Structure formats: C-alpha cells, structure tokens
Amino acid sequence: MNNTDKNIVKARHPFTEAFEMFSKNIAAVIALIVLFLIILIAIFGPTLYPVDPFDMVWMPFSPPGEEGFIFGTDYLGRDLVAMIVHGARVSIIIGLSAAFVTVFIGVSVGAMAGFYRGWVEEVLMRITEFFQVLPTLLFAMVIVALFGASLTMITIAIGAVSWTAVARITRAEFLRIRELEYVTASRASGANNFILMFGIILPNALPPIIVQAALMVGSAILFEAGLSFLGLTDPNVVSWGQVIGSNRSYLLDASFTVTIPGAAIFITVLCISLVGDGLNDALNPKLRQR
Amino acid sequence: MSLTNTALLKVENLGVRFLMKSNMLLGKKTYLYAVDDVSFEIQRGETLAIVGESGSGKTTAALAAARLVKAYTGKITLDNTDMLQIQKEKLRQARTKVQFIFQDPYSSLNPRLRAEEIVKEPLNSLTNFSSQKKQTLVNDLFAAVGLRPEQQRLFPHQFSGGQRQRIGIARALATQPELIICDEPVSALDVAVQAQILNLLRELQSKFELTYLFISHDLGVVQHMCDQIAVMYMGKIVEYADRLSLFNSPLHPYTSALLSAIPSVDQKRRENTKRILIPGDPPDPINPPKGCRFANRCPVAKDICFQKEPKLQNTKDNHRVACHLVDETAVSPLKHLL
Numbered sequence: 001m002n003n004t005d006k007n008i009v010k011a012r013h014p015f016t017e018a019f020e021m022f023s024k025n026i027a028a029v030i031a032l033i034v035l036f037l038i039i040l041i042a043i044f045g046p047t048l049y050p051v052d053p054f055d056m057v058w059m060p061f062s063p064p065g066e067e068g069f070i071f072g073t074d075y076l077g078r079d080l081v082a083m084i085v086h087g088a089r090v091s092i093i094i095g096l097s098a099a100f101v102t103v104f105i106g107v108s109v110g111a112m113a114g115f116y117r118g119w120v121e122e123v124l125m126r127i128t129e130f131f132q133v134l135p136t137l138l139f140a141m142v143i144v145a146l147f148g149a150s151l152t153m154i155t156i157a158i159g160a161v162s163w164t165a166v167a168r169i170t171r172a173e174f175l176r177i178r179e180l181e182y183v184t185a186s187r188a189s190g191a192n193n194f195i196l197m198f199g200i201i202l203p204n205a206l207p208p209i210i211v212q213a214a215l216m217v218g219s220a221i222l223f224e225a226g227l228s229f230l231g232l233t234d235p236n237v238v239s240w241g242q243v244i245g246s247n248r249s250y251l252l253d254a255s256f257t258v259t260i261p262g263a264a265i266f267i268t269v270l271c272i273s274l275v276g277d278g279l280n281d282a283l284n285p286k287l288r289q290r
Numbered sequence: 291m292s293l294t295n296t297a298l299l300k301v302e303n304l305g306v307r308f309l310m311k312s313n314m315l316l317g318k319k320t321y322l323y324a325v326d327d328v329s330f331e332i333q334r335g336e337t338l339a340i341v342g343e344s345g346s347g348k349t350t351a352a353l354a355a356a357r358l359v360k361a362y363t364g365k366i367t368l369d370n371t372d373m374l375q376i377q378k379e380k381l382r383q384a385r386t387k388v389q390f391i392f393q394d395p396y397s398s399l400n401p402r403l404r405a406e407e408i409v410k411e412p413l414n415s416l417t418n419f420s421s422q423k424k425q426t427l428v429n430d431l432f433a434a435v436g437l438r439p440e441q442q443r444l445f446p447h448q449f450s451g452g453q454r455q456r457i458g459i460a461r462a463l464a465t466q467p468e469l470i471i472c473d474e475p476v477s478a479l480d481v482a483v484q485a486q487i488l489n490l491l492r493e494l495q496s497k498f499e500l501t502y503l504f505i506s507h508d509l510g511v512v513q514h515m516c517d518q519i520a521v522m523y524m525g526k527i528v529e530y531a532d533r534l535s536l537f538n539s540p541l542h543p544y545t546s547a548l549l550s551a552i553p554s555v556d557q558k559r560r561e562n563t564k565r566i567l568i569p570g571d572p573p574d575p576i577n578p579p580k581g582c583r584f585a586n587r588c589p590v591a592k593d594i595c596f597q598k599e600p601k602l603q604n605t606k607d608n609h610r611v612a613c614h615l616v617d618e619t620a621v622s623p624l625k626h627l628l
Contacts, residue, residue: 014401014445181398185461187358188390189412190382203402 018207021282028278031271038268042092045085053082053238064256074243074257075250083238084264090239091221091268094155098220101159103213106166107202113167114174115197125171128164136161137226144232151234158223166212173205207283211276218272225265240265297331297367298501299355299469304328304364306347306354310576322576324350325361326525329602332469332518337495337502339512341548342522345572348505349393351522352471355503356388357381369468386416389462393474395454399446406432406442409460416465431460434497435490452483459490463498471503476511488514510552513537521545524572524583527602531609541611541622543588544568582614590615590623 023029051057056077064072064080071080113124143157177183178201186200225241227233233242240261247257306325312318325347332338340348353359355366357373366373371384389412392398399408406428413424432439435456446454455475462470472491476484488511494500506512512519512533519536521529521544529542540546547566568587573579579586585595594614602612615623 014447181392181394182400184353184358185390185392185398185458186400186411186415188356188385188388189461189465190385190415191411195415200400204400 018279018282022278025278025281028274028281031274031278034267035271035275038088038271039092041085042088045088049082049085051079051082053078053086055079055082063254064260071260072254072256074247075254080243080257080260083243084240084261087238087240087243087261088264088268090151090237091224091241091265094151094158094224094239095217095221095268095272097155098158098162098223099213099216101155102163102166102216102220103209105159105163107170107209109163110167110170110172111174111197111202114171115178115193115201121171124167128167131161132164134161137223140223140227141230141232144227149232149234151237154224154227154233157227158220162216162219162223166209166216169208169212170205173208174201177201177204208280210283211280214272214276214279218269218276221265221269221272296333298334298369299503300331300365300367301351301355302329302365302367304351304354304361304366306350306359306361320576323525323578324575325354328364328522328525328527330518330520330527330530332501332503334468334501335495335499336517337504337515338518338520339504339506339516340520340522341506341509341512343507343572345524345575346522347525348522349473352473352503352505356390356471357384358390382416386412386465387467388469388471389465389467391455391458391462391470391472391475394478395451395458396478398458399454401446403445404442405437405444405446405449405457408446408457409464412461412464427464428460431463434463434494435460450483451479452486455479455483455487456490459487459494463494466498467500469501469503471505473505474507475504477506477508484511491515509537509548513552521548524575524578526583526612527610528584528613529609529611530602531607531611535607535609539609539622541605541609541616542584542613543590543615543623544584546622582612 057079058073058077060073060075060077062073062077064070071084074080074083109124109128113121113128140157140161143160144153147153174197178196183196183200186196191200221240224233224239225244228239228241229245229248231245233239233245243261244258244265247254251258304325305323305327307321307323310320310322312320328347328351330338330340340351342348350359354361354364355368355373357366361374364374368384369387371380373384376384400411403411406425409428409431410424413419413427417424419427428442429439432442437453437456437460441449441453446457449457455478459475475491476487479487491502492515495502502515504512504515516533518532519530520527521536521542523544529536529540529545531541536545537549540549543566547568550564550566566589568589570587573583573586579596581594581596581598582588582591582600585591588595592615598614600612600614602610603616604610605616613623
C-alpha cells in the first residue's frame with residue numbers, strides 16, 4: 001500500500017524482452033559484433049583501401065606478409081586484401097538481397113496459403129513442393145546460364161530456389177495463429193482480410209520468419225560462392241566465391257589463395273548462423289523459460 | 291416467448307456445417323453439421339444462455355449469429371436487420387452492435403498490441419471518431435471495467451487472467467454495442483476471479499442496458515446470469531425455457547443430468563439430489579444416429595427414441611423440449627430417479 005511507485009509496472013514491448021534475452025547469449029553477441037565489423041569493411045573498405053582488385057600489382061603467388069601484401073597475391077599477381085575487401089561488399093549485398101527476395105516470395109505464398117486455405121492453399125503448396133524437389137544448385141545454374149550472370153540474376157536465382165522454407169514456415173504460423181481468438185476478435189471488430197493478414201497475423205508470425213531470414217543470408221552467401229566457384233558469376237565484380245573459383249587450380253601450390261577467401265566466407269556464415277541461433281532463442285517463447 | 295418485434299436478436303432455423311472431406315471424382319461431400327436447425331431469440335436487456343458440453347455447437351451458433359462463421363441456412367435478424375443478407379458498409383454498421391467476449395483471455399488479446407490499442411481496435415475499424423474522442427472513450431472504458439489508467443500502456447502478458455478478461459470486456463464495450471456475446475467468459479478463470487467478472491458483467495448490463503448471449507457449460511454460472519436458457523446437445527437445442535422453469539423442473543433427461551452435476555456446498559442439497567450419470571460419449575457427429583441424438587446415453591430411452599427424431603415442442607409455460615417421453619403434462623421422464 002505504501003509503495004505506489006513500485007506497483008506501477010513498466011510497459012515492456014515483447015521485442016524488448018527478446019533483445020535482453022539475446023544479449024545474454026555471449027556467442028551470438030560476439031558474432032553480431034564480428035558481423036558488424038564485416039559489414040563496416042564491406043561499406044567503407046574500398047574507400048579506405050583503394051587498390052583495384054583487378055590490378056596486377058606484384059608477382060603471382062607471393063605468400064602472405066611479403067612485400068607489404070598482408071594476404072599475398074593470387075595467380076595473376078592481384079592483391080588478395082583488395083579482393084577480400086571488395087568481395088565482402090558483393091557477398092553481403094547478394095546475401096541480403098537474396099534473403100529479401102526469399103522472404104518476399106516465401107511470406108507472400110505462405111501467407112496466402114495459410115490464410116485462405118482451400119484450393120488456394122492446395123495450388124500454392126503444390127507449387128512450393130515442385131520447387132522443393134528441384135535440385136537447387138542445378139536449377140540456379142540453369143537460370144544464370146539462361147539469363148546471364150549478372151548480380152541481379154544471381155540474386156533472383158538464389159531467391160527462386162530457396163523461398164520454399166520460408167513459405168512453409170509462414171504457412172504453418174498462419175495456420176496456427178488464424179485460429180486464435182484475437183484474430184476472431186479483430187474480425188468481429190471489422191478488420192478486413194488485408195488487415196487480418198498483414199496487420200494482425202503476420203506481426204505475430206514474424207519471429208520464426210526473422211530467424212529463417214537471418215540464416216538465409218548465410219546460405220545465400222554460400223550459394224553465391226558455389227555458383228562463382230563454378231564460374232557462373234559476373235566477371236566484372238569480385239566476390240569471395242569467385243576468388244576461390246579462379247584460384248582453385250593452384251590449390252596445392254598456393255593454398256593461401258583459396259583458404260583466405262574461404263575463411264572469409266566461413267567466418268561470415270558462421271557469425272550469421274550464430275546470430276540466427278541467438279535470435280531463435282530470444283524470439284522463441286518456449287525456450288525463454290529455460 | 292411471444293414472437294414480438296421487441297426481440298433484439300432472432301435466430302431462425304440456423305444451420306452451420308463444416309466440410310470434412312470431399313471426393314472430387316464422385317462429387318460427394320461429407321459435412322459435419324455443427325449447428326442443426328437452431329432457433330432462439332433474445333429480448334432487449336435480457337440474457338439468454340446457451341449451455342451444453344464441448345462440441346455441442348454452442349460457440350459455433352454464437353459465431354454464426356455474429357456472422358463470424360458462415361451459416362448455410364437459416365435467418366438471423368438483429369434489430370430488424372437481416373444479418374445474412376447485408377454486405378460491406380451495412381455489415382460494418384451491424385458489427386458495431388454485436389461484440390464478443392472470448393473464453394480464453396490468453397489467446398484473445400493480440401500480444402503485440404498495448405492494452406489501449408486492443409481496446410481501440412474496434413473503434414479504428416468500425417468508427418470514424420477522432421483520435422481524441424477515441425482516447426476519451428478508452429479512458430472511460432478502462433474506468434468502467436475497473437482498470438487503472440496507467441495500465442493502458444502495458445502489453446497483455448503483463449496482466450493477470452482476470453485483468454486480461456477485463457481488457458476483453460472493455461474492447462467489447464468500445465463500440466457501444468447492444469448485444470454482447472459472452473463465449474464462456476469465465477471458464478478459463480479461477481473461481482474467485484470468476485465471481486468478480488460475473489459481477490462486472492451484470493453491473494455493466496444494467497449500466498449500459500446490454501443484452502447478453504451467454505455461452506457456458508457451467509450451469510452454476512448460468513444460474514446467476516440468465517433469464518432464458520437453451521440447452522444444446524450435438525448441434526440441436528434439446529430444451530429451451532426460462533431460468534426458474536428449467537432449474538426447478540427440467541424435462542429433458544440430458545438437462546436433468548447436467549443439473550444434477552452442479553457441485554454444491556450445501557450438505558442437505560447434496561444428500562437430496564441424486565447424481566444422474568450418463569455413460570459413454572456423444573455419437574459421431576459426422577454420422578449422427580437416426581433417432582434422438584441422446585438416446586444411446588439416455589437412462590430411460592425407449593424404442594421410439596432410436597427410430598424417430600424428436601422435435602422441439604412446447605409444453606406448458608413456454609417450456610420447450612425435444613423428447614418423445616415428455617407430454618403436455620410436462621413431467622420429467624426421470625421423475626422416478628430424482
């Protein structure tokens with residue numbers, strides 16, 4: 001009775017709690033910091049280290065540390081530091097935009113299927129299954145080979161083969177949430193289908209979609225690396241996968257030309273996975289109680 | 291139950307069915323008839339209770355009455371408006387007159403919205419009030435349901451079950467409806483809180499001249515709230531009477547069994563009433579039996595009960611019952627058991 005101030009509960013947004021949960025996960029926080037540094041490199045690196053990655057600056061296969069080239073040079077004598085720094089930009093951009101395409105297609109399809117049910121669901125889920133059973137790398141290769149190896153095409157190709165997981169997750173969440181009473185309550189309050197789908201159900205379905213999107217960035221980077229390794233890449237831009245691909249014949253003679261960009265991919269994808277994992281723990285209310 | 295025009299809500303021969311499976315080749319469809327030929331009406335300012343066990347179709351009937359579930363047949367008249375015919379703008383206006391209070395206060399509030407936003411939701415979609423007017427209304431509503439003004443900014447998970455149900459009630463009151471459908475509003479709450487919420491509902495009823503359609507499986511709760519009671523079993527109304535008549539002289543064996551199951555702290559009452567146990571489960575609702583749907587569990591069922599479906603008939607005093615074993619004399623077929 002005497003402590004009225006103490007009785008006043010502060011309004012806490014569900015995302016505030018998720019953030020606190022996330023910050024308790026040390027691995028995820030470290031990964032997030034590393035990821036942040038990588039993104040900084042991707043944004044400011046080329047300005048701070050203005051060496052053209054396509055310029056032949058020194059003897060080929062100069063090992064790391066020699067003559068001031070921290071990572072050494074590749075088979076054409078190009079500076080590997082410049083290639084990593086410039087490649088970071090391409091890899092991150094592809095990762096993010098492919099994840100965006102994935103989430104956009106996946107959420108649209110999943111939301112429609114889960115909300116309308118009936119024949120809409122049947123048709124959309126059969127289409128989803130069709131894309132699921134396609135061999136993804138092969139299908140992406142076909143798209144890129146047919147329409148040209150530009151960054152946009154690579155992004156679309158990656159998006160086109162990986163949206164199915166997001167669609168299924170979104171549909172599952174919609175199926176669960178549409179039966180909850182607050183959705184009926186909103187319907188009784190006069191909300192139309194559009195508001196119900198995107199104003200009420202989608203925000204509540206977001207947590208697993210966010211996690212999947214975060215992991216998608218990592219797998220899109222890997223996918224791009226795979227395509228580049230096979231030579232299906234825009235020859236006018238550097239990406240990490242492309243560096244590996246172009247140096248792969250010299251794997252035994254100058255392994256650093258492959259392992260350094262490989263490590264860059266490894267670290268980035270690992271960090272993204274750790275962050276995604278942290279997000280999963282933070283946003284999943286069932287794990288929260290543990 | 292005169293069929294006068296003062297009835298706020300009048301439901302006639304309502305039917306709701308759900309598609310269970312459809313065979314595309316044969317064009318054959320199997321339906322579950324969740325609500326089958328149900329009629330009832332509520333007078334202004336009164337409370338009608340629909341009682342029945344889980345799966346009896348009471349919630350579906352209520353949802354259909356508010357056009358939240360599609361009815362395939364029947365007629366619903368709310369305040370002289372045919373609810374099943376109207377579209378768009380008219381429907382929007384009609385929606386302001388019927389609001390819902392839900393069973394589970396944990397799933398009926400959107401966890402992403404603040405309490406005030408939840409209460410404002412119907413105002414946003416159904417009215418064109420200025421944001422200032424909305425805020426004033428929300429302030430009043432919070433006071434009316436007994437919540438503190440500073441709690442408006444909180445999120446649902448920061449409230450207790452009873453408080454959450456108060457938010458749900460405030461939301462239902464927001465558009466100043468005439469009819470509120472209470473779908474088991476207290477069955478998810480513990481007993482002490484139940485009493486508070488029931489008292490609040492009664493208080494609000496006299497304050498705002500509300501009409502309630504009260505859905506419950508708990509006859510003890512219904513006894514305190516209602517003027518009229520309809521008992522549903524497997525999608526049909528089996529008994530329909532005013533409260534005193536139903537509680538004092540139940541006619542349908544199912545109603546008698548339900549009434550005998552009300553727990554009591556009164557020693558005398560406990561000794562005087564025998565529990566009527568009804569064995570087994572309701573039959574498969576997809577293939578309901580030919581005769582009376584209660585026959586397989588009824589302690590006094592006769593041959594005719596398995597052959598012919600009983601119709602809801604008037605006995606004396608507007609006490610309606612669907613049972614072959616009840617005649618005009620209105621004597622319970624279970625008289626010898628009680």
